[in-house]
Amino acid sequence: MSPDFPASTVRVRFAPSPTGHLHVGNARTALFNWLFARKHGGTYILRIEDTDVERSEARYEDQLIADLKWLGLEWDEGPDKGGPLGPYRQSDRMQLYHDYAERLLIEGKAYLCFCKAEDLEEERKRALAEHRSPLYSGKCRALDPAESLKRRAHGEAGAIRLLIPERPIRFHDIVHGDVEFSNEVVSDPIIVRSSGMPVYNYVVVIDDAEMKITHVIRGDDHLSNTPKQVALYEALGWKVPEFAHLSTILGGDRERLSKRHGATSIANFREMGILPEALINYLALLGWAPTGGTRETFTPEELTKEFSLERVTPSPAVFDMQKLYWLNRHYIAQSTPERIVGLALPYFEAARFIAPRLDAASLNWFARIIALLAPSVDNLEELPARAAMIFRYDAKAAIAAPENTEVLKSEKAPTVIGAFARRVNAENGALSSDRFKAIVNEVKTETGAKGKELFHPIRTVITGAHSGPEFDKLIPIIEEGSHLQLPARVLNVRERVGQFAAAFTP
RNA sequence: GGCGCUAUCGUCUAGGGGUUAGGACGUGAGAUUCUCAAUCUUAAAACACGGGUUCGAUUCCCGUUAGCGCUACCA
Numbered sequence: 001m002s003p004d005f006p007a008s009t010v011r012v013r014f015a016p017s018p019t020g021h022l023h024v025g026n027a028r029t030a031l032f033n034w035l036f037a038r039k040h041g042g043t044y045i046l047r048i049e050d051t052d053v054e055r056s057e058a059r060y061e062d063q064l065i066a067d068l069k070w071l072g073l074e075w076d077e078g079p080d081k082g083g084p085l086g087p088y089r090q091s092d093r094m095q096l097y098h099d100y101a102e103r104l105l106i107e108g109k110a111y112l113c114f115c116k117a118e119d120l121e122e123e124r125k126r127a128l129a130e131h132r133s134p135l136y137s138g139k140c141r142a143l144d145p146a147e148s149l150k151r152r153a154h155g156e157a158g159a160i161r162l163l164i165p166e167r168p169i170r171f172h173d174i175v176h177g178d179v180e181f182s183n184e185v186v187s188d189p190i191i192v193r194s195s196g197m198p199v200y201n202y203v204v205v206i207d208d209a210e211m212k213i214t215h216v217i218r219g220d221d222h223l224s225n226t227p228k229q230v231a232l233y234e235a236l237g238w239k240v241p242e243f244a245h246l247s248t249i250l251g252g253d254r255e256r257l258s259k260r261h262g263a264t265s266i267a268n269f270r271e272m273g274i275l276p277e278a279l280i281n282y283l284a285l286l287g288w289a290p291t292g293g294t295r296e297t298f299t300p301e302e303l304t305k306e307f308s309l310e311r312v313t314p315s316p317a318v319f320d321m322q323k324l325y326w327l328n329r330h331y332i333a334q335s336t337p338e339r340i341v342g343l344a345l346p347y348f349e350a351a352r353f354i355a356p357r358l359d360a361a362s363l364n365w366f367a368r369i370i371a372l373l374a375p376s377v378d379n380l381e382e383l384p385a386r387a388a389m390i391f392r393y394d395a396k397a398a399i400a401a402p403e404n405t406e407v408l409k410s411e412k413a414p415t416v417i418g419a420f421a422r423r424v425n426a427e428n429g430a431l432s433s434d435r436f437k438a439i440v441n442e443v444k445t446e447t448g449a450k451g452k453e454l455f456h457p458i459r460t461v462i463t464g465a466h467s468g469p470e471f472d473k474l475i476p477i478i479e480e481g482s483h484l485q486l487p488a489r490v491l492n493v494r495e496r497v498g499q500f501a502a503a504f505t506p
Numbered sequence: 507g508g509c510g511c512u513a514u515c516g517u518c519u520a521g522g523g524g525u526u527a528g529g530a531c532g533u534g535a536g537a538u539u540c541u542c543a544a545u546c547u548u549a550a551a552a553c554a555c556g557g558g559u560u561c562g563a564u565u566c567c568c569g570u571u572a573g574c575g576c577u578a579c580c581a
Contacts, residue, residue, distance in 0.1 A: 017581050052581055117579055124578085131507045134577065159579055176511070185509050185577075193579040200581045224510055224576035247512075247574090254573060285518065285530085293520030294529040313519075315512050316574065323518065323531040329544075376544040386543085440540090455540030467542030 010042025011214050014068075014075070015204070017049045018060035021265035022067040024257060024319060025219060025249045028283045032246060033217045034073045035284070035307040045211060046078030048089040051203055056091075067266040071276050072300060077211075085211045090203055097198040100206055100236065101160050101191060105145070109235040110191060112148040112158040113140040117194075135187035136161070160192040162202075162232060169227040174215075174244040174309045181227040189228050201225050205232040213241055217309070220245035244309045247287050247316045257319050264319075273343065273380025275335065278328040286317045297330060325378035332374055340374050341367045344383050351384040352487050353391040362484050365477065372473050389463040390478060393491045395499040398464035407466045408504075412449040413457040419443045420458055421501045424494050430479040431493045433472050461500045462493060 014030040016022065022030075037044035046068070050056035065080060077083025087093055104110035120136070127134040140148075141163070152158050164187065170180045191202035208216060223245045233240045251261035263269055269279055281298055290298075290306045298306065332340060341363075348354045348366070358366060373386045398404055407413060423439045424431070444454055456466040468474070481490030491499070 015581095019581075049581065055580080113579090115579095120579080128507070128577095133508045135508095179510080181510075187577095190579050195579075197579080199579070204581090219575095220511065221575055222581090225581095227510095245511085250574080252517085256574070282518095287518090289519050289529095291520090292529085296518095296530050313512095317519090318517055320517050320531065326531055333544095373543095376542090451540060453540095459541065465542085467540095469543085470539080470541095 009214060010037060010040040011045065011212050012037050012042060012217055013045040013047050013208070013211065013213050014073075015047040015049050015207075015218075016064055017052060017055070018057060018064060019052065019055040020060060021267050022064050023264045023266065024283065027067070027071060027266050027279075028249065028286060029217065029219055029246055030068060030073050031071070031280060031283050032244075032288070032307075032309070032312070034075075035304055036215065036217060036309060037076075038304045039307050042214075043076045044073075045083070045213070046075040046081075046088065047207060047211070048079050048091075049200070049204070050089060050091045051198065051200060053091075053197075063267070067270075070270055071266065071280060090207065093203070093207065094198075096210065097192070097203050097206055098196075101198065101202075104162070104191075104235060105149075105160060107235075108145065108163070110160050110162050111141060111143065111145060111188075112152060113161045113188075113190065114143075114148070114151065114156060114158045115140060133185065135185070138188060141188065157194040159190045159194045161188040162191050162228070162235060164188050164228075164231050165234075169230050171226060171230045171240060171243060173223070173226075174242060175247075175312045175314050176220075176223070176245060179223070179226070181224075183227075186227050186231065191232070201228050202232065205229045205236075208241060209233065209236070209238045215242045215244060215309075217244040217246065220247055220314075244312065246312065247314055249286060250316050250318045252318060254316075254318065261319070262321070269324075271381070273347065273383070274324065274328050275331045275343075278324065278331040281327050281331070282324045285323075286319070288312050297327065328379055329375075329377070332377070332380075337367060337371055340380070341370050344370050344374070344380050347381055347384050348387070351388075351391075353384060353387065355487055359485070362486070365480055365484060368473070368477055372469050372477070386469075389465060389468060390474075390481060391486070391488065391490060393464060393496050393499070395464070395496070395503045398460060398500070399503055401464070404460050404464075404466060407456045407460055410453060410457070412447055412453045415447045416443060416449050416454060416457045417461055417501070417504065419446050420461065421497045424497045427494065431475060432479075433475045436471060436475045436493075462496055 012033045014033045016026055034044050036042070046065075048061055050061075061079070068075070075081065077085065077088060079088040101110065105112070123137060124134040140161070148158065164183050166183055168180050168182055169186065170178065173179050189201060190199060192198045226243060226245075230240055249257045251257045257264055263272060266279070270276075277299065280300055280303070284298060284303050284307075285296065288307070288311055291311070345354070345366075349356055354362070354366065369387050369390060370383070373383055377383055377386060399408065420439065420443050423442060427435065427439075440454070440458065443458070444450055447454070459468065459471075460466050462478070463474070475493065478490060479492050482492035482495070484490065
């Protein structure tokens with residue numbers, strides 16, 4: 001905890017650009033801001049940074065808000081909620097940026113620059129080619145301010161540049177410690193484009209200061225921008241906030257996590273059936289560890305209690321899907337069965353295994369399938385594939401499947417299948433799991449097959465695969481399913497055996 | 507190119523001037539099960555390299571290397 005900021009005054013913000021889906025890096029930044037605010041009884045603000053008009057879209061803002069809410073990271077002030085220091089969308093704050101820029105101009109802390117963008121680009125390229133730093137020459141720095149103002153009044157378009165003082169810029173970062181940049185590498189940055197549109201590094205300072213942000217917690221891709229921003233705070237005579245720059249999240253190849261690494265947006269994880277508490281828990285462990293470093297599972301409340309920015313690691317972290325899955329399995333097991341059933345339903349509807357709005361009997365039956373399969377999946381999206389052998393049965397495909405050839409070509413397979421089929425056909429009514437067991441025992445005695453050589457062929461006949469869930473629970477589910485109204489009728493055991501026997505020629 | 511940030515098992519990390527360098531995921535083995543998955547038990551697995559400082563360095567300092575970021579009238 002920072003001694004400079006009494007608990008009640010802590011104000012932090014998450015400030016995404018609505019230019020795409022919320023991805024894991026941003027979500028982790030949002031989470032750490034949220035945790036820090038909650039921990040200190042502070043205020044958590046959502047601000048939309050839409051100054052890049054070409055890339056910003058309203059639909060992304062809605063998506064962002066939906067993703068954040070799904071994660072449970074509710075904010076206290078924001079564009080949808082309002083608050084005392086709004087508006088919370090940068091496109092609604094243009095007058096403010098304009099006013100402060102004029103003030104800086106009048107006070108001589110900034111100056112007008114009439115250099116052409118093409119010329120600057122040319123200069124830049126030349127500097128790079130000659131292995132020099134591509135810094136602004138400072139040409140317009142020498143212009144007479146009064147003269148510049150006059151030129152602007154006459155319609156000449158000019159950008160506004162901040163005057164960087166001739167001394168090193170220092171600031172403190174909670175995760176990186178003291179950081180120092182030479183003023184020579186900053187060079188007078190443009191704060192307002194010649195079009196009148198202010199740039200990010202400028203508006204972020206105006207907004208953070210106006211919104212009384214005490215701790216700027218964001219990705220470390222902004223670390224190199226921070227000296228510009230600190231210079232701006234100082235030019236405006238404002239208190240510089242505390243910074244905490246969070247490390248980058250990388251993919252398995254140690255490159256910055258991106259779409260080609262697979263699922264990276266929060267929406268992706270939700271769609272694949274990752275529970276929000278699992279994702280929150282995983283994200284918290286990416287770059288942070290509790291005191292002692294031996295505990296892995298935390299509810300959001302527990303995280304709030306344990307969290308501290310001082311324990312955030314500065315080094316980049318590789319995203320590990322397997323560990324996320326492990327946490328997801330943990331939270332699936334912790335969840336109520338009703339919740340998992342509710343979350344699983346849409347996947348089965350999409351697979352056309354069930355129709356929307358199940359009747360009570362079907363729902364009850366469905367819940368038993370989920371109870372049987374959910375404990376062993378990484379995510380909910382895997383469920384329909386695991387349950388497919390209940391809903392669909394294709395004897396010919398099972399016989400043709402390469403992974404079954406070893407089982408079906410085994411010495412005892414034909415006799416086991418024959419003996420099993422004969423007995424199942426002799427049964428009347430639904431096959432109970434006790435009757436099933438008795439039949440298997442009789443087949444065992446008759447054929448002398450036991451263990452895998454007995455069960456693998458039987459399992460293949462019933463499910464089309466030689467591995468799967470326990471028969472004890474599976475047999476009743478299949479039998480009862482055959483009486484339900486479903487998009488495609490579930491075949492009972494006898495029907496399966498019949499179809500298999502008809503198609504099977506040893 | 508310049509500047510900055512980073513460096514403990516494959517991965518996420520704890521730790522810290524003297525430790526059997528701890529935990530977790532994953533991996534291997536065993537248990538359980540007809541089987542697969544899950545689960546439980548268990549094992550293997552790390553201080554990037556080179557110089558200092560020190561009685562002693564993985565830990566502190568400096569370099570090297572590597573990775574990443576910034577270097578825009580993008581955010």
